[in-house]
Amino acid sequence: MSAIDSPEAEFLAGADRAPAMEALALNKDFRLSGRHILHAVRDVSFGLYRGTVVALVGESGSGKSTVARLLAGQEYPTSGEIRLGGQPVDLSGRRAFRHHKSEVQLVFQDPFASLNPVHTVSYHLERPIRLHQGRKTRAEVNHEVDALLEQVRLVPAGQFSGKYPHELSGGQRQRVSFARALAAKPSVLLADEPVSMLDVSIRLEMLSLLDDLRRRFRLALLYITHDIASARYFADEVLVMYAGQIVERGPAEELTQRPAHPYTQLLVSSAPDPDNLGSTLRTGTGIKTTSNGTRPTEAGIPAIGCLFAPRCPLADDRCRAEYPVPQQISPTRSAACWRLDIAASQLTGPQEQRGGGDTTG
Amino acid sequence: MSAPTLGPVSSGPAVSGPVLDIRDFSVVYRTPGGDVRAVDKVNLALHPGEVVGLAGESGSGKSTLAYGACRLLRPPALITGGSIRYAGRRLTTPADVLKMRPEELKRMRWREIAIVFQSAMNALNPVLNVRDQLVDVIHAHLKMTREEAHDKAASLLDLVGIPRNRLRSYPHELSGGMRQRVMIAMALATDPEVVIMDEPTTALDVVVQRDILAQIVELKETLGFSILFITHDLSLLLELADRIAVMYAGQLMEVGTADEIHREPSHPYTKGLLNSFPSLRGPRRDLAGIPGSPPDLRNPPPGCPFLPRCDYGTDACTSVGMSLAKVSSSADPNHVTACPFVLPDTPRPPHKIRAEAPAAAEEVTS
Numbered sequence: 001m002s003a004i005d006s007p008e009a010e011f012l013a014g015a016d017r018a019p020a021m022e023a024l025a026l027n028k029d030f031r032l033s034g035r036h037i038l039h040a041v042r043d044v045s046f047g048l049y050r051g052t053v054v055a056l057v058g059e060s061g062s063g064k065s066t067v068a069r070l071l072a073g074q075e076y077p078t079s080g081e082i083r084l085g086g087q088p089v090d091l092s093g094r095r096a097f098r099h100h101k102s103e104v105q106l107v108f109q110d111p112f113a114s115l116n117p118v119h120t121v122s123y124h125l126e127r128p129i130r131l132h133q134g135r136k137t138r139a140e141v142n143h144e145v146d147a148l149l150e151q152v153r154l155v156p157a158g159q160f161s162g163k164y165p166h167e168l169s170g171g172q173r174q175r176v177s178f179a180r181a182l183a184a185k186p187s188v189l190l191a192d193e194p195v196s197m198l199d200v201s202i203r204l205e206m207l208s209l210l211d212d213l214r215r216r217f218r219l220a221l222l223y224i225t226h227d228i229a230s231a232r233y234f235a236d237e238v239l240v241m242y243a244g245q246i247v248e249r250g251p252a253e254e255l256t257q258r259p260a261h262p263y264t265q266l267l268v269s270s271a272p273d274p275d276n277l278g279s280t281l282r283t284g285t286g287i288k289t290t291s292n293g294t295r296p297t298e299a300g301i302p303a304i305g306c307l308f309a310p311r312c313p314l315a316d317d318r319c320r321a322e323y324p325v326p327q328q329i330s331p332t333r334s335a336a337c338w339r340l341d342i343a344a345s346q347l348t349g350p351q352e353q354r355g356g357g358d359t360t361g
Numbered sequence: 362m363s364a365p366t367l368g369p370v371s372s373g374p375a376v377s378g379p380v381l382d383i384r385d386f387s388v389v390y391r392t393p394g395g396d397v398r399a400v401d402k403v404n405l406a407l408h409p410g411e412v413v414g415l416a417g418e419s420g421s422g423k424s425t426l427a428y429g430a431c432r433l434l435r436p437p438a439l440i441t442g443g444s445i446r447y448a449g450r451r452l453t454t455p456a457d458v459l460k461m462r463p464e465e466l467k468r469m470r471w472r473e474i475a476i477v478f479q480s481a482m483n484a485l486n487p488v489l490n491v492r493d494q495l496v497d498v499i500h501a502h503l504k505m506t507r508e509e510a511h512d513k514a515a516s517l518l519d520l521v522g523i524p525r526n527r528l529r530s531y532p533h534e535l536s537g538g539m540r541q542r543v544m545i546a547m548a549l550a551t552d553p554e555v556v557i558m559d560e561p562t563t564a565l566d567v568v569v570q571r572d573i574l575a576q577i578v579e580l581k582e583t584l585g586f587s588i589l590f591i592t593h594d595l596s597l598l599l600e601l602a603d604r605i606a607v608m609y610a611g612q613l614m615e616v617g618t619a620d621e622i623h624r625e626p627s628h629p630y631t632k633g634l635l636n637s638f639p640s641l642r643g644p645r646r647d648l649a650g651i652p653g654s655p656p657d658l659r660n661p662p663p664g665c666p667f668l669p670r671c672d673y674g675t676d677a678c679t680s681v682g683m684s685l686a687k688v689s690s691s692a693d694p695n696h697v698t699a700c701p702f703v704l705p706d707t708p709r710p711p712h713k714i715r716a717e718a719p720a721a722a723e724e725v726t727s
Contacts, residue, residue, distance in 0.1 A: 059567075059569075060537070060566055169654060170419075171654070199593055200418065200593050200594060200595070200634065200637050200638055201418050201634060201637050201650060201651040202418075202650065202654075203637070203638075203650070204637055204638075204639075204648050204649070205650045205652060208650075226566055227567075227639075228567075228641065229639045229640060229641040230639050232641060232645075233639040233645065233648065234639075253645070256641055266568055267567060267568065268641055270567040270568045270571040271567050272567075272597045272600055273596075273600060273641070
């Protein structure tokens with residue numbers, strides 16, 4: 001993992017290149033029973049650049065997986081545009097869809113569910129090779145399978161290609177999923193919670209493998225996670241999503257060290273903190289309920305105003321009436337909040353441009 | 362919550378000694394390929410009002426240990442030795458769980474030791490509403506009339522902060538956090554003295570997770586039960602638990618207070634675990650993780666089971682008997698480690714001394 005490099009520098013350098021993939025004002029509504037409509041994705045725009053990692057962070061139900069499915073062409077957006085290499089994505093025909101798939105690949109969360117139990121590892125890899133890499137002889141395909149397995153460090157490759165998913169550990173299965181995604185030779189990789197089903201001790205290894213593949217193939221990587229701490233270490237830019245809206249975005253280190261939006265602040269303060277030995281958990285004083293007695297985590301999404309207002313300690317009348325638009329904090333950071341003057345008072349001063357990296361504690 | 366139905370047990374006279382004392386406990390899984398030593402001579406004590414964290418990766422035997430302590434394992438699992446002494450306040454003399462007759466076991470389970478299972482979606486019955494499931498538990502373990510049981514179910518929901526109008530909800534109508542709260546309410550229905558929590562918050566978001574953990578701690582303090590908290594997330598335990606037991610390949614590697622484990626981890630595996638999760642706070646550290654995978658427990662290698670993945674391993678480690686020894690440098694007299702060689706201030710070797718990892722370690726990075 002690129003723990004010593006400066007991700008901000010990489011991110012800023014990447015910003016003037018053309019994005020490999022772009023989401024422009026994406027919206028996705030799902031019609032539920034009756035007249036209910038679920039706004040799963042609201043006005044989401046961002047760019048993915050080759051060789052950089054963008055993390056999409058949010059709780060379950062925040063719409064982050066829907067974003068991945070939209071980008072992968074599994075769902076059609078209700079409105080908005082997706083651009084791939086500067087061109088609007090066209091999924092109208094089989095050929096166009098296949099072309100899109102060869103450029104944009106998905107890695108799923110659960111390696112136990114995403115591999116077919118009745119097929120061998122090599123079958124999982126041969127299919128995308130034949131589909132996306134043109135005509136090849138048997139020997140060429142076999143060679144390619146071995147090369148893919150070596151790239152994800154399943155070595156010796158010959159020992160793994162004939163195995164079935166149940167013969168592999170969770171980490172090994174996820175490596176096969178990575179290899180399968182790489183078989184299409186994509187430019188964009190969408191990784192939907194790629195390590196959250198794995199053991200803590202091998203998560204880092206998998207993330208560093210992903211990081212290594214990202215560098216080697218200059219992949220534009222979208223890393224979807226609920227773990228904001230891993231986003232700090234792994235991503236260049238972080239997008240924080242709440243109820244389908246991107247509420248805050250910025251360079252990973254800066255955003256995690258000095259969160260501006262109240263929701264990001266809540267996320268950061270909720271992460272387990274081993275250094276916090278006088279923890280609220282030990283003393284048992286951590287429960288806060290809102291004025292009407294419901295737990296803040298069970299509060300719903302309002303129809304008007306700021307989506308986070310029911311859980312927000314700073315919400316005022318304006319927040320409950322007007323939907324907040326993203327406000328620029330610095331050239332690389334923005335947050336959708338009406339109360340940024342209070343929520344991010346430490347960020348609004350002119351001297352605060354960079355430098356989250358050297359904060360301690 | 363009215364006191365007569367669920368009075369705090371902490372008001373009783375202070376009991377000296379642990380409420381649950383696991384000694385030399387061993388479990389094997391009988392498989393065609395040989396016995397898998399899932400739990401190997403584990404000693405662990407849980408004191409009244411204490412939160413003991415059991416940490417380890419999947420397959421380390423932590424759930425087997427906890428379920429074995431309630432004799433909830435079914436074949437091919439086989440308890441091969443040890444004793445589990447339970448000394449609750451409602452018992453006149455301590456009893457050995459392993460020697461209980463079936464009807465004694467039935468009285469002990471849930472009434473004395475309750476479990477919050479890992480996956481609330483699977484542990485709850487999808488075709489029964491919340492009230493019926495709570496009433497089921499109450500009827501199975503307590504003598505109550507229908508009306509009393511219904512009142513009790515409602516007050517249990519109050520206890521875990523779920524509105525009473527959810528009594529008629531079915532599990533699929535509840536959020537993940539609410540389902541887990543129902544599981545906690547169910548475990549507390551009989552006022553147990555020990556609650557085993559098996560990864561109760563693993564599937565939840567951090568914000569919900571923190572909310573539930575805070576509630577667990579609050580309930581523990583008002584009702585006075587002890588918790589055996591199983592998780593693979595050591596960072597969580599450092600904040601939550603009083604003492605932490607680190608388990609690997611069926612054996613305990615290190616036991617100590619959360620502060621000691623955090624400040625002066627003694628076992629290389631504990632050090633590896635501590636270096637496995639990215640931290641949000643403080644300067645960015647170089648993280649390493651633990652390359653490799655656990656040994657095959659059908660044929661455990663001689664000596665230390667962690668040796669193939671250990672950075673500090675020497676030839677002596679293949680012959681060392683695994684027993685927990687006191688960490689001499691530690692301020693905590695009960696801080697024990699299974700690694701006799703590595704003290705907290707031992708410098709990390711410049712390169713690995715040991716030979717190449719065996720073929721069993723398939724996760725090895727090239």
